[in-house]
Amino acid sequence: MTLVQLPQTKPLISGEDYINSLRGRKLKVYLFGELVTEIVDHPMIRPSINAVAETYNLAMREPDLASTISGVTGKQVNRFLHIAMSRDDVVLQNKMQRRLGQLTGTCFQRCVGMDALNSLYSTTFEMDEKYKTQYHQRLKNFISLVQEENLVIGGAMTDVKGDRSLAPHEQADPDLFVHITKRTNEGVYITGAKAHQTGCLNSHWLIVMPTMRLREKDKDYAVIGAIPVDAEGITYIYGRQSCDSRSLEGGNIDQGNANYGGQEAMVILENVFIPNELIFMDGEFDFASMLVERFTCYHRRSYVCKSGVGDVIIGAAATIAEYNGVDNVSHIKDKLVEMTHLNETIYGTGIASSYQSQATRSGAFICDDMLANVCKHHVTKMPYEISRLAQDIAGGLMVTMPSEKDFRSLEVGALLEKYLKGRADIPTEYRVRILRLIENMTLGRNAVGYLTESMHGAGSPQAQRIQIARQMQIEFKKLLAKELAGIKEHKQLTSEISDYFGRIFNTKV
Ligand SMILES: Cc1cc2nc3c(=O)[nH]c(=O)nc-3n(C[C@H](O)[C@H](O)[C@H](O)COP(=O)(O)OP(=O)(O)OC[C@H]3O[C@@H](n4cnc5c(N)ncnc54)[C@H](O)[C@@H]3O)c2cc1C
Ligand code: SF4
Incomplete structure (x- = not known):
């Protein structure tokens, strides 16, 4: 079997190694209708790269939390690339996710790939059992390659889907779901588009997967494969986020969280080639639902990441209360208790799902599906209520505050400094900064990660209710x-x- 050639030769260790590994790639990325020549240096894109870099830095700082020994290579690997072979492995994924949510205050983008690898591990095993195919061994070869190099994997599941009432083969345009357009002795060619792809540009590889249960007539849509992010035939169109252009204005206050952000882009695939050794499903439509259900099972409890982000917003709300001199007021304390109660409810259900993990036939462990769905369903609601309470505590200045340039202005800066002071011993700038952070997380760039991603990522609320109904x-x-x-x-x-x-x-x- 030919093994694929990887772009790097030395494993990436630090966040800085990772950032450098993204330089100089031949990506076709459009943003504001123009080609981006180097994503790493683009001020609107860089915060999302910094967030992924934290997954590397954490593995160096806290190796017990963010790295482990691989069952595939026997070597120490980043936990995001590890196949969970015990209950503790699944639980530690959640603990690492909460920590990274705390450190970045946003989506750090690496869990979709982790959950894709884990769900594929057991699904390919069972496909091979039934069809005597070679997918599981191919996947293990791929896992061992990406573990050796410590690479980032993006999970490309969601198709653009066209008319939601129709199956893939029934769509007016066959390309609305990714499908095989040509087969050769060497591999397959695929065409279509994946929407909302978290961290796709910040990844080294994409794993393309079907988005839903498929029928026999959808056979050409039953395709899973790994593609280098810079493969020929891929066009990326960058997704806008609220207030994203503040990063183009200079300064670092108005962005709220200038260092870290999430990333989503649309991925358009035009006859992209996947060689045989990187294909993990080709036509086995009857296994599409197993893959999707196992992926969403892992991924819905991965949303405990939002409890880490919730820790930040609770901290921000408590800080502004302190700066405003109302931290000892009873209704403020009670609101912080309510926020904490909601936040821990998210974490409680997610971590319980992980503790209830069971072994699959492949030996990989998978979390409890009912509790994973309950966790994600909480996530579709509770961050909104937590945000509402944070905005209540913040006061109206959060949305009426002048810009950083006004604070720096010789003409009006001193007036703002005087009149926007809270407690006398706290610099006005601190007050402004914490309000901008709350704005960022509840209305701005990171509200994508904290709110709308919480709503729709890993499936919209109804998708969880269907799974809960099936198992109740x-x-x-x-x-x-x-x-x-x-x-x-x-x-x-x-x-x-x-x-x-x-x-x-x-x-x-
Ligand atoms: C920030 C963000 C990050 C994401 N990251 C990733 C990622 O990394 N990888 C990935 O693969 N996906 C990702 N997703 C995609 C996510 O899984 C989808 O957004 C989700 O599955 C909903 O699909 P949709 O956005 O196309 O919404 P739609 O399908 O348009 O749904 C809109 C509404 O219509 C309802 N609806 C849709 N179809 C039906 C139907 N047939 N019957 C009844 N009701 C229906 C839904 O329940 C929902 O209420 C991400 C999404 C977001 C917002
Ligand atoms: S939304 Fe959460 S689980 Fe999903 S990739 Fe981002 S940080 Fe990870």
Whole structure:
């Protein structure tokens, strides 16, 4: 088997190594209708690169949290590239995600790839069992290559989807879902577009996957493969974020969080070639739903990242209360308690899902699907309420404040300094900075990561409700009620009860 050639020869270790590895690539990226020559130096893109760089720095600073020993290579690897082979491995993913949310206050972009690798690991294993294919070994070869080099993987699942009531093969334009356009002895060519791709430009590889359950007529849409980010035939169109152009104005106050941001772009694939050794599904449409469900299972509890971001916003709200001199007021304290309660509820369900992990037939561990969906469903709501309370505590100045240039102006700067003072012992600039951070997280660039990504990322709210409905075991719960009410029916619910206890007490494998 031919192994793919990787762009780097030395493993990336620090955040700086990682940033340098992104330089000089031949990417076709459009932003404001123009080609970007070097993403690393673009002021609007750089904060998103810095956020990914933190995943490298954390592995150096806290190796027990953000790195581990790979079951594939036997070497120390970044946790984002590791296949979870124990319950602790799954739990530690969540702990690392909360920490990185705290450090960046935004989306650090590396979890989609982690969850794609993990869900593919068990899905390819079961595909090979059924079809005697070679996908699992190919995937392991790929994992070992990216682990050796410590690369970033983007997970490209969401198609643009056209008319949502139609299957891929029923669309007026066949390219609205990514599909195979040509097969050769060497591999396949794919065409289509993936929307909302987190960190795609900041990745070294993309893994393209189907977005939904597929039927036989959708066979050409059942394709999974790894593609270098700079492969021929890919065009990226950068996604705008609220207030993103503040990064082009100079200064660092008005951005709120000048160092870190998220990134989404549209990825257009025009006859992009995937060689055989990087194809992990080709036509096995009956495994698309297993892959999507396992991916969303991991990814929905990955959203505990938002509890780390929530820690920052709670801290920001408490800080502005202090700067305004109202930190000891009872309703402010109560609002901070409410914010914390909501934030810990997100974390509690996510980490519980990870603690309830079970082994798949491949040996990889997967978290509990019901609790993962409950976690993500909380995430579609609670950050909005936390943000509402932060805005309440912040006061109106958060959205009426003059610009950094006005604060620096010789004419009006001193007036703003005088009249926007809060507590006498706190510099006005501190007050302005913390208000800008709250604006950034609840209305600006990082509101994409904290709010709308919380709503739609890893599936819109209804997608979780469907999964919850599938697993809510209403017949079992009715039986419990009927037993206590003294209603005797002759129903055999033994297997349902054993399934229920298997899930709750982790005895079902
Ligand atoms: C910030 C952000 C980052 C993301 N990152 C990634 C990423 O890295 N990789 C990736 O692959 N994806 C990513 N996503 C995509 C995410 O998974 C999708 O946004 C999500 O699945 C919803 O799809 P959509 O945005 O196309 O919304 P739509 O499909 O247009 O949904 C809009 C509404 O219509 C409803 N709806 C849609 N179709 C149906 C239907 N058939 N029946 C009933 N109701 C329907 C939905 O429930 C929702 O309420 C990201 C999204 C965001 C916002
Ligand atoms: S939204 Fe959270 S889970 Fe998803 S990639 Fe960003 S940080 Fe990771």
